[in-house]
Amino acid sequence: MTLPDAKSLVDYAKSLDCIHCGLCLQSCPTFRLTGAESSSPRGRIHLMRAIGEERVEPNAAYGEELEFCLLCRHCESVCPAGVRFGPMMESARASYESVRPSGFLRRQLRSFGFRRLLPGRIALRLFGSFLRAVQVLGLDRIAFLVLGERGRDLVHLPRIAPLSARRLLPETIEAKVENGQEAAVGFLEGCVMPELFPHVNRAAANSLAALGARVHTPRGIVCCGSLHAHNGDLEGARMLARKLIEGFEPIKGGDGEAAPIVIHSAGCGAHMRELFELFEADDPWHARATAFAARVTDFTQYVAPLLAARTDVELDEGALEGPVTWDDPCHLCHAQGVREEPRDILARLVPNRRVELEGSENCCGSAGIYSLLRPADSRAVFEPKRAALERSGARTLVTANPGCQLQWQTGLRRAGSSVRVLHLAELVERALSRARSGRAGQQGHSAQQDA
Amino acid sequence: MDTKLVAALRAVVGERGLIDDPTRLLPYESDGLAMLAVRPPLVLLPRTTAEVARCMQLLAEYGVSIVARGAGTGLAGGATPVADGVVLSTARMRDVLEVNVEDRFARVQAGVVNVDLSGLCQAHGLAYAPDPSSQMACTIGGNVANNSGGPHCFKYGATTRHILGLVIVTHDGEILDLSEPVVDPDGYDLVGLFVGSEGTFGVATEVTVRLVPAAPVVEVQLAIFADLDAACDSVSEIIKQRLEPSALEILDKLTIEAVEDSVFAAGYPREAEAVLLIEVEGVETEVNGIAREIRTILEARGALEIRTARDATQRKKLWAGRKGAFGAMGRIAPDLYVADAVVPRTKLRDLVRRTIEICRERDLRLANVFHAGDGNLHPNICYDRRDPDEVRRVLAAGHAILEACVEAGGALTGEHGVGLEKLAEMELLFTADDLAAMCRVREAWDPERRLNPGKLLPMHACLEIRTAALPPAPTSLDT
Ligand SMILES: Cc1cc2nc3c(=O)[nH]c(=O)nc-3n(C[C@H](O)[C@H](O)[C@H](O)COP(=O)(O)OP(=O)(O)OC[C@H]3O[C@@H](n4cnc5c(N)ncnc54)[C@H](O)[C@@H]3O)c2cc1C
Ligand code: SF4
Ligand code: SF4
Numbered sequence: 001m002t003l004p005d006a007k008s009l010v011d012y013a014k015s016l017d018c019i020h021c022g023l024c025l026q027s028c029p030t031f032r033l034t035g036a037e038s039s040s041p042r043g044r045i046h047l048m049r050a051i052g053e054e055r056v057e058p059n060a061a062y063g064e065e066l067e068f069c070l071l072c073r074h075c076e077s078v079c080p081a082g083v084r085f086g087p088m089m090e091s092a093r094a095s096y097e098s099v100r101p102s103g104f105l106r107r108q109l110r111s112f113g114f115r116r117l118l119p120g121r122i123a124l125r126l127f128g129s130f131l132r133a134v135q136v137l138g139l140d141r142i143a144f145l146v147l148g149e150r151g152r153d154l155v156h157l158p159r160i161a162p163l164s165a166r167r168l169l170p171e172t173i174e175a176k177v178e179n180g181q182e183a184a185v186g187f188l189e190g191c192v193m194p195e196l197f198p199h200v201n202r203a204a205a206n207s208l209a210a211l212g213a214r215v216h217t218p219r220g221i222v223c224c225g226s227l228h229a230h231n232g233d234l235e236g237a238r239m240l241a242r243k244l245i246e247g248f249e250p251i252k253g254g255d256g257e258a259a260p261i262v263i264h265s266a267g268c269g270a271h272m273r274e275l276f277e278l279f280e281a282d283d284p285w286h287a288r289a290t291a292f293a294a295r296v297t298d299f300t301q302y303v304a305p306l307l308a309a310r311t312d313v314e315l316d317e318g319a320l321e322g323p324v325t326w327d328d329p330c331h332l333c334h335a336q337g338v339r340e341e342p343r344d345i346l347a348r349l350v351p352n353r354r355v356e357l358e359g360s361e362n363c364c365g366s367a368g369i370y371s372l373l374r375p376a377d378s379r380a381v382f383e384p385k386r387a388a389l390e391r392s393g394a395r396t397l398v399t400a401n402p403g404c405q406l407q408w409q410t411g412l413r414r415a416g417s418s419v420r421v422l423h424l425a426e427l428v429e430r431a432l433s434r435a436r437s438g439r440a441g442q443q444g445h446s447a448q449q450d451a
Numbered sequence: 452m453d454t455k456l457v458a459a460l461r462a463v464v465g466e467r468g469l470i471d472d473p474t475r476l477l478p479y480e481s482d483g484l485a486m487l488a489v490r491p492p493l494v495l496l497p498r499t500t501a502e503v504a505r506c507m508q509l510l511a512e513y514g515v516s517i518v519a520r521g522a523g524t525g526l527a528g529g530a531t532p533v534a535d536g537v538v539l540s541t542a543r544m545r546d547v548l549e550v551n552v553e554d555r556f557a558r559v560q561a562g563v564v565n566v567d568l569s570g571l572c573q574a575h576g577l578a579y580a581p582d583p584s585s586q587m588a589c590t591i592g593g594n595v596a597n598n599s600g601g602p603h604c605f606k607y608g609a610t611t612r613h614i615l616g617l618v619i620v621t622h623d624g625e626i627l628d629l630s631e632p633v634v635d636p637d638g639y640d641l642v643g644l645f646v647g648s649e650g651t652f653g654v655a656t657e658v659t660v661r662l663v664p665a666a667p668v669v670e671v672q673l674a675i676f677a678d679l680d681a682a683c684d685s686v687s688e689i690i691k692q693r694l695e696p697s698a699l700e701i702l703d704k705l706t707i708e709a710v711e712d713s714v715f716a717a718g719y720p721r722e723a724e725a726v727l728l729i730e731v732e733g734v735e736t737e738v739n740g741i742a743r744e745i746r747t748i749l750e751a752r753g754a755l756e757i758r759t760a761r762d763a764t765q766r767k768k769l770w771a772g773r774k775g776a777f778g779a780m781g782r783i784a785p786d787l788y789v790a791d792a793v794v795p796r797t798k799l800r801d802l803v804r805r806t807i808e809i810c811r812e813r814d815l816r817l818a819n820v821f822h823a824g825d826g827n828l829h830p831n832i833c834y835d836r837r838d839p840d841e842v843r844r845v846l847a848a849g850h851a852i853l854e855a856c857v858e859a860g861g862a863l864t865g866e867h868g869v870g871l872e873k874l875a876e877m878e879l880l881f882t883a884d885d886l887a888a889m890c891r892v893r894e895a896w897d898p899e900r901r902l903n904p905g906k907l908l909p910m911h912a913c914l915e916i917r918t919a920a921l922p923p924a925p926t927s928l929d930t
Contacts, residue, residue, distance in 0.1 A: 016785045017781060017782070019485070019781035019785070019786055020786075021524065022483060022524040025522055026587060031542075034496075035540065035562075036475065037478040037523065037540075037542070038470070038478045042478065047477060055477070057474075059474055061472050062474050065475070078587065078714070079778065080775035081779065082782055083781075
């Protein structure tokens, strides 16, 4: 095999931005875990740069350091030199994928996962039903016999709802407005969300409608491609990005302006905000991706000012037990710089019960499919988070990313903890539907909350 | 490296406590001074004093050199490895062993990160005063070894004033427990001697630090100047008037621009030629009084604008820009050389000018950011380590700056240490006799010269006093 040009194996130009100051070391979960500088942001960049300078081969040890990284991007939040670690790691992984020795089984699994399962709604639906069947039959308890370490957490997974409860969102949900001011937003259901957290999807969409937006969920758009980009399949990510752009371009508000795209999964949002990174500057898709990216906003950013303007929104006392805390998803705080809005929303909904979580900006170890690929590391990263939660005394933990939600639910169940884990959208919907029913004299709400 | 030794070391520190894969060793080749790089053959990551001691015994048996390493944020090459010695990292020694609120001290493992210790004290209304700008990453052990300073050391003094005790593992693996937190030890003050020894006397494994009560009122003033001289003169004047703020820092225009483009953007005005950051702390009346007098001086010196902040978030933001300054400069050039020299505070203005001239003559970009209160200059020179000519010019400029400072009655290092970077300059400041005396002290701690060899003292100066019986010190750098 002839090796490609060493500089093309990494984003060499970006690696030069790092001045080796080391200020990022302590932010990195894998460095904190091991104390090894090769597993730190500075160390990884040092290796990438060395690859570009042909001082080291893209060997297995290098590959291992790339894969050990959670791509949490905490290092970016603290780097004074403005090193863009995320895109750098994505391209390093993609190139490494092209030179690594890869077994037949691994290639088949990757191709199935990234090219068939994630982008295909039917495949995902089948997978969801399969998982449910496994749970109903109690096979999850013995899954580790076949899957080894990876199968051990299956029992702690939240229950998959029956297909009837996993129905997809309608293509449009009309705005619930009283004074005629109507906005439009684009909405993404996502790949695994409709299978694992269909109620969260509904909660987010219903909240947007209740706050006066007509919610468009384009048919046929499934996965945003962030998992592909994070895991070295940039071509797959590009393919999905083009579909994404085409699907959302026609969605416009009443004024003919492109409507904002509201994302309630921080991982997807972060990727979509940087969609242009996938295309070379002279590619016509680059401009379209840039325009697309500018429309993307997080659910919490969209909702916070609207909620602040309302006086009738408040959570019923009985809705939640005890103190409530917020855990920042990495791809919200580090990749998108969103920190205040979720806190503002919570302060609004549960005014006197909010407690801060120590180290809330540290990664929980979910990291997309990392928890699946490296279960032991993922658990080790999770452990200090769990300990911090215990110290905080919170009885409910709120987050805004399906991966984090899953990681917390699984991890807390494993630890025998009864702390409840919710997506912020679930609380917002509950509060809004209470406000509405209060006004209209109706009863009940549709939030189906997971305990 | 001898395979039997490696196996024995592995048995002490475990699989995760040892790195010998050449790829994974590469990131250890430099510290914060990236122009010097030596890939070590082995890195050890022990967790306890006992493990360190056992490792050091084995290394003594085999006659292998040891370079201690904290976070590798040092800027003078102090933690640059040597080609045939091991790196002993404290990155897995980060337990806080004791916080004694009543007696106001804390005992921590050497690998505890400065900011973690500060955070811990805060909850008790106490503070660990030395606050290097690298505090979010650097270790207490590294701070001890370099006698590090920080903006607040203007009032509180550098690290050495805050270390009450140490546990040291000596060259042959003996554990020397000097951790009784007493004010005045019997016999020689070995703790005081060890602080600032840059890893040449032994490896510190535990540190007992003094904690001070946090001030009830803190005010930060940011004065904006249309010229750098006026900012320097204000500092000289504040010192002359015997006013005692807790910190006095100057940032010049290039630094301001870099900071404002970074995640540490603090709202410094880009059109300013210099900003002066001042912190005053104490009780309400005291702070009000000092702040008022300082304001008068600033106004007299032509400050365009003075901003003040008392609430914690605002203060933190003003400070963030200063703390992130060095890193933010990375936006301007691939690498950055941070010189570190001390000048008499009355000559601040002239020497700052001189640094500007020195860099202009050599066609180098310079940004000045410094602990003005201490007269501690940090000329930041931009370069690219891939350009050998530029590297040469940078080193020459560094040398010229130090020369100028020493000539003016200053010192070689304010806080970053000598390391490898300033070996040659040691001879500017010290005579052969001075250096020989220092070598004798060093040899009392490390007779075989296996502890951070080649650093801090120029090798030939030591060689002259060496007895012929000793083997030559291992070093791989021509310095
Ligand atoms: C952005 C930036 C800003 C900085 N700002 C400041 C500042 O304001 N003030 C300041 O003083 N410095 C500053 N520095 C320099 C540096 O951070 C300090 O010198 C710091 O104390 C080094 O700590 P470290 O843990 O990184 O040690 P390292 O760099 O790993 O080591 C430094 C020296 O200490 C020795 N050593 C480390 N641990 C031990 C131990 N346990 N026992 C014995 N010897 C040991 C090493 O052998 C080496 O000689 C800055 C550096 C950077 C990158
Ligand atoms: S903080 Fe930024 S510049 Fe400094 S070592 Fe880390 S990545 Fe490099
Ligand atoms: S992305 Fe996260 S895990 Fe990866 S190097 Fe940065 S801080 Fe470490």
